[in-house]
Amino acid sequence: MLPDLPLKRRGHDEERHLFASVVGAAERVTLSRSAFSATGREWPESPLLLRLRLARPELDEESAADVLAGSPIPVEAAATAVAVQGDRAALPDALRDAIRVRSRERSAGLDADEGSGASADIATGLLEIWREFDTPPGARAEVPLGPYFGWVATERRDAEPFITEVADLLRCPWQRFLRRELRILPPPDAGAALPSPDARLRGAVVHQILERVVEASYGAEASRDLGQRLRDAPIPVVWPSDAVLEEWTLAAAREVVRREGVAGEWLPALLARSLAPILARARALDEARGPRAYGAELDGGAELPGAGGRRVRFRVDRVEAADAAEGSSAAPVLVEYKSGRAFVDGVHPTTRTRRLVQTLARGEGVQVPAYLHTPGAAGARLVFLGPGLPDERRETEFDATDEAVLDAFRERTDAVFHALETGLRPPRLISDPGAASAGIGEACAFCEMQMACLQGDSAQLGRLRERVDAPSTALDAASLALLFGSPSNGSER
Ligand code: SF4
Numbered sequence: 001m002l003p004d005l006p007l008k009r010r011g012h013d014e015e016r017h018l019f020a021s022v023v024g025a026a027e028r029v030t031l032s033r034s035a036f037s038a039t040g041r042e043w044p045e046s047p048l049l050l051r052l053r054l055a056r057p058e059l060d061e062e063s064a065a066d067v068l069a070g071s072p073i074p075v076e077a078a079a080t081a082v083a084v085q086g087d088r089a090a091l092p093d094a095l096r097d098a099i100r101v102r103s104r105e106r107s108a109g110l111d112a113d114e115g116s117g118a119s120a121d122i123a124t125g126l127l128e129i130w131r132e133f134d135t136p137p138g139a140r141a142e143v144p145l146g147p148y149f150g151w152v153a154t155e156r157r158d159a160e161p162f163i164t165e166v167a168d169l170l171r172c173p174w175q176r177f178l179r180r181e182l183r184i185l186p187p188p189d190a191g192a193a194l195p196s197p198d199a200r201l202r203g204a205v206v207h208q209i210l211e212r213v214v215e216a217s218y219g220a221e222a223s224r225d226l227g228q229r230l231r232d233a234p235i236p237v238v239w240p241s242d243a244v245l246e247e248w249t250l251a252a253a254r255e256v257v258r259r260e261g262v263a264g265e266w267l268p269a270l271l272a273r274s275l276a277p278i279l280a281r282a283r284a285l286d287e288a289r290g291p292r293a294y295g296a297e298l299d300g301g302a303e304l305p306g307a308g309g310r311r312v313r314f315r316v317d318r319v320e321a322a323d324a325a326e327g328s329s330a331a332p333v334l335v336e337y338k339s340g341r342a343f344v345d346g347v348h349p350t351t352r353t354r355r356l357v358q359t360l361a362r363g364e365g366v367q368v369p370a371y372l373h374t375p376g377a378a379g380a381r382l383v384f385l386g387p388g389l390p391d392e393r394r395e396t397e398f399d400a401t402d403e404a405v406l407d408a409f410r411e412r413t414d415a416v417f418h419a420l421e422t423g424l425r426p427p428r429l430i431s432d433p434g435a436a437s438a439g440i441g442e443a444c445a446f447c448e449m450q451m452a453c454l455q456g457d458s459a460q461l462g463r464l465r466e467r468v469d470a471p472s473t474a475l476d477a478a479s480l481a482l483l484f485g486s487p488s489n490g491s492e493r
Pocket of ligand 1: 172428445447448450454
């Protein structure tokens with residue numbers, strides 16, 4: 001068998017022969033090679049070219065930069081080529097040229113000074129980001145955290161945010177910035193699963209039904225202002241018959257699927273059917289208590305203590321009279337329904353209160369303390385309708401004596417207002433900065449915005465960890481307070 005194995009030397013001979021054939025095939029031959037891979041790694045030079053250079057030192061040789069200088073290739077490609085070659089000295093000019101040329105084309109007819117000012121700003125910003133990310137690891141501690149760490153400066157000094165914005169900013173400020181301020185959409189995924197009755201669709205339909213159960217007694221013309229509704233007497237909550245409830249659920253499912261732009265004719269029926277157990281639980285809870293309600297999906301606002309009269313707006317799921325008995329005291333209790341998993345659980349109510357304090361840090365359950373800050377509110381109730389929970393643990397009442405909840409909320413909203421006023425939107429890259437084994441942020445696991453985020457970049461995660469251990473600027477400290485609460489709050493770090 002051995003005589004049949006090809007000799008490696010023969011392969012080299014063949015390559016040399018082919019190379020000699022190519023360079024001898026014409027009077028003038030140009031040989032070119034890639035100096036860098038697509039990811040910027042330097043390719044080793046071919047031994048054939050090395051030998052040619054040694055054998056014929058008089059041959060003309062040009063670098064890629066020489067070639068590109070006289071080339072008609074697009075300016076962006078030229079700047080990219082300079083960057084890939086790692087030519088640090090040439091990159092600023094190449095980048096400025098590319099941006100100047102393209103913005104001149106795009107702003108044809110606009111004020112020339114305005115256009116050139118904007119393009120200079122873009123180039124300066126990109127170069128600053130490049131310098132920040134290109135700094136060698138040993139020198140990174142000196143470099144301030146840049147825009148990808150959330151310093152985006154979209155200031156809103158007149159902010160009166162919605163509670164959903166507060167929740168989003170606590171969950172992950174960078175995710176909120178990408179989705180709602182830059183309005184970035186994730187690219188369509190051709191391999192994605194078929195649409196299904198997911199938590200978002202289920203929650204939207206359940207809330208529509210809960211609203212209709214109460215609002216059917218009020219009519220479409222009734223005011224949706226919480227203050228206005230509280231002037232009238234509350235009305236007993238009466239659920240419709242099973243057949244009518246089924247009809248409402250299917251109509252709501254069709255409406256939600258259409259509004260959300262989800263494909264699949266079969267989806268509304270499937271969605272409606274999947275909601276039967278959740279709605280049965282909501283009905284059973286009402287029938288056990290017999291509540292009277294001022295309305296559902298009403299617009300109100302929480303007045304936060306402190307300077308400047310800060311206010312957080314909300315739309316509350318339902319407002320009930322504190323005492324179910326007709327004719328008795330009718331102070332309002334604001335109710336928040338959750339159709340997904342129970343994030344606040346525990347046999348004893350004090351355990352549930354402690355859990356709520358923890359979940360506020362990531363934006364879950366923030367409606368409860370906001371409702372407690374509503375003028376005239378007697379309390380707030382959190383109701384979980386999802387599976388796997390005994391009925392006696394589905395509802396938890398909170399009132400203004402729950403100081404731990406109120407304090408945690410005030411601390412978090414202080415950080416949120418600071419973020420709105422200064423333009424801070426940091427990414428919540430790590431879950432628990434105090435733990436040596438801290439994992440990635442909890443919201444990251446299913447985040448569609450990962451592509452536009454530093455998540456997964458271990459060098460940048462390392463920078464964030466360094467800043468958590470030793471905040472070096474006011475920006476670092478403010479950003480960490482927003483993400484993880486005050487450094488003194490040991491239970492949450
Ligand atoms: S991947 Fe994580 S840190 Fe990045 S935007 Fe999403 S949730 Fe935020």
